[in-house]
Amino acid sequence: MIKLRNLSKSYAGAAAPALADVTLTIEEGAIFGILGRSGAGKSTLLRCLNRLESPSSGEIEIDGKDISQLSLPQLRRQRQQMGMIFQHFNLLHSRNVHDNIDLPLEIAGVSSKERRQRVASLLQLVGLEKFGSAWPSQLSGGQKQRVGIARALAVQPRYLLCDEATSALDPETTGSILDLLADIQQKLNITIVLITHEMAVVKRICHGAALLEHGRLVESGSIAQIMRRSEGRLRHMLLKDGENDRAFIAKYQPEELRRCVA
Numbered sequence: 508m509i510k511l512r513n514l515s516k517s518y519a520g521a522a523a524p525a526l527a528d529v530t531l532t533i534e535e536g537a538i539f540g541i542l543g544r545s546g547a548g549k550s551t552l553l554r555c556l557n558r559l560e561s562p563s564s565g566e567i568e569i570d571g572k573d574i575s576q577l578s579l580p581q582l583r584r585q586r587q588q589m590g591m592i593f594q595h596f597n598l599l600h601s602r603n604v605h606d607n608i609d610l611p612l613e614i615a616g617v618s619s620k621e622r623r624q625r626v627a628s629l630l631q632l633v634g635l636e637k638f639g640s641a642w643p644s645q646l647s648g649g650q651k652q653r654v655g656i657a658r659a660l661a662v663q664p665r666y667l668l669c670d671e672a673t674s675a676l677d678p679e680t681t682g683s684i685l686d687l688l689a690d691i692q693q694k695l696n697i698t699i700v701l702i703t704h705e706m707a708v709v710k711r712i713c714h715g716a717a718l719l720e721h722g723r724l725v726e727s728g729s730i731a732q733i734m735r736r737s738e739g740r741l742r743h744m745l746l747k748d749g750e751n752d753r754a755f756i757a758k759y760q761p762e763e764l765r766r767c768v769a
């Protein structure tokens with residue numbers, strides 16, 4: 508479980524804080540969406556979770572530990588719990604698919620026998636069994652992101668942080684990557700935190716979401732809680748978006764509204 512308490516982050520020289528007094532809980536095993544306009548503080552929040560950024564004040568409690576207070580060796584161990592995937596995949600083009608996934612295992616000093624086994628099972632998990640010897644340049648965007656996901660999961664993290672992981676993909680490929688993330692969450696029981704600007708992403712796989720604006724938390728909660736707030740911003744944003752409406756509303760909305768869209 509992740510608990511942020513009064514988290515603030517100001518960059519040197521910036522006129523306003525990137526994050527201001529954010530208090531937020533992300534439940535264990537959830538797929539949780541972070542929403543907000545450009546510059547709202549989404550990436551800063553994600554980077555505070557793996558301590559690529561240090562908060563200016565406040566607490567970041569992960570699995571009961573305040574990670575804003577960790578020493579460097581403790582921080583290295585903690586970072587292994589936080590896998591990360593990126594919008595532009597960030598694969599090493601000088602390594603084939605197998606070796607990209609193997610890299611974090613090599614760095615972690617895992618034995619070569621165990622590395623071979625883990626990479627093989629990760630290739631299977633992301634549906635790329637036949638692509639181990641392919642080069643990144645030979646892959647489609649969706650396949651590259653599958654490699655990114657496998658690489659992020661190599662050291663068996665408890666959390667997967669996704670920074671706009673589907674923004675560079677077409678809608679169909681986006682759907683298949685989201686379904687893969689939902690499948691991985693189920694199989695591995697990890698917690699997934701994803702930044703997105705697409706409500707369709709939230710509707711398709713998220714159990715909860717938060718909305719940031721100018722570094723401040725506007726609203727957060729489970730999707731069921733969000734949908735019960737009749738005046739809520741997130742509810743409005745979810746209902747305004749046209750995609751997946753029937754399935755989504757059938758799941759979360761009261762009878763009257765269901766009838767309106769049937």
Ligand SMILES: Nc1ncnc2c1ncn2[C@@H]1O[C@H](COP(=O)(O)OP(=O)(O)OP(=O)(O)O)[C@@H](O)[C@H]1O
Nearest residue numbers: 518519521525543544545546547548549550551552
């Ligand atoms: N390294 C940095 N140094 C100074 N200012 C920064 C730095 N990183 C982000 N900022 C500023 O902090 C604020 C929040 O940025 P952040 O990247 O977290 O927002 P975001 O919601 O992820 O935006 P986007 O969707 O455009 O990526 C912005 O005003 C941004 O300019």
